[in-house]
Amino acid sequence: MNRDQLLQRITALDFYIIDIHLYLNTHPDDCDAVNKYNAMVMEVNALREEYVRLYGMLGMNSSTSGCSWQWIDNPWPWQYEFNFELAGDDK
Amino acid sequence: MWMYDKKLEYPIKISRPDPRMANLIITQYGGPDGELAASLRYLSQRFSMITPQAKATLNDIGTEELAHLEMVGTMVKQLTKDASLEEIKKSGMAAYYVDHDRGVYPVSAAGVPFTAAYIQSKGDPRTDLYENMAAEQKARSTYEYLINMADDPDVIAPLKFLREREIVHFQRFGESLRYVQEYLGNKKKFSMGSLGKTGAKK
Numbered sequence: 001m002n003r004d005q006l007l008q009r010i011t012a013l014d015f016y017i018i019d020i021h022l023y024l025n026t027h028p029d030d031c032d033a034v035n036k037y038n039a040m041v042m043e044v045n046a047l048r049e050e051y052v053r054l055y056g057m058l059g060m061n062s063s064t065s066g067c068s069w070q071w072i073d074n075p076w077p078w079q080y081e082f083n084f085e086l087a088g089d090d091k
Numbered sequence: 092m093w094m095y096d097k098k099l100e101y102p103i104k105i106s107r108p109d110p111r112m113a114n115l116i117i118t119q120y121g122g123p124d125g126e127l128a129a130s131l132r133y134l135s136q137r138f139s140m141i142t143p144q145a146k147a148t149l150n151d152i153g154t155e156e157l158a159h160l161e162m163v164g165t166m167v168k169q170l171t172k173d174a175s176l177e178e179i180k181k182s183g184m185a186a187y188y189v190d191h192d193r194g195v196y197p198v199s200a201a202g203v204p205f206t207a208a209y210i211q212s213k214g215d216p217r218t219d220l221y222e223n224m225a226a227e228q229k230a231r232s233t234y235e236y237l238i239n240m241a242d243d244p245d246v247i248a249p250l251k252f253l254r255e256r257e258i259v260h261f262q263r264f265g266e267s268l269r270y271v272q273e274y275l276g277n278k279k280k281f282s283m284g285s286l287g288k289t290g291a292k293k
Binding site: 007008010011014015018019021022023025026027028057058059060061062071076077078080082083084085086 | 094095096097098099100101102103104105106143144147148151152155161164165168169172248259260263266267270
């Protein structure tokens, strides 16, 4: 996966996690959903590690940095260049 | 506490400048039904929430709204970044421009600066949850009106995403309200914190 593909996969999984997290807050006994949640978190953590290793820091205080300090690297998420293009049906 | 994640909740990649649209979308940054109001409302109200489900819901939706605030600011930024002065003059964004240039400032589409008077924190979890359900519906309507005003698919896609989140949040607040009502229904008296001491009759 190139940088944009990796970021797109992480963004999609993180969104799944946010949504299922809110669902679980009001359905805490749905163990199938808890299992799905756990599986998504493990999958995204592996992808995040790969992203950080190849393209720089993602989570504040949870990513390691090369030297020099990578947190300040451009682009930032509000910049056009940071974001990946969504194609066709994903839009 | 919070930790920043260096990405958006949903990608925003707008190549065509459109100051007219930026001047409308800014209302979801600092307007009456915008994301700043939403976030501040839920993150303040969570301190008086009862039941584990309602506390978590307010905390987490309040947090997600901060990510939406960032998305709205990003849209305004990208829509104005390469807009020429000529375009700004013709677009209806001229009044905003003379106060803020292309900076992102919390105002409504009509230029009214953000005020905490847009929100409440009433101390009664039922009252707050009803307000929140209404707030999600008002924001959903606003996103629909914004989509009606937009023609660029790169702008419409994130607006549709944000509209859908209002619907999910409405659902979760409704479920939280049921938990709270059930909990209070099982008690003879409604008394929380100082409410009990001041002799509330409920």
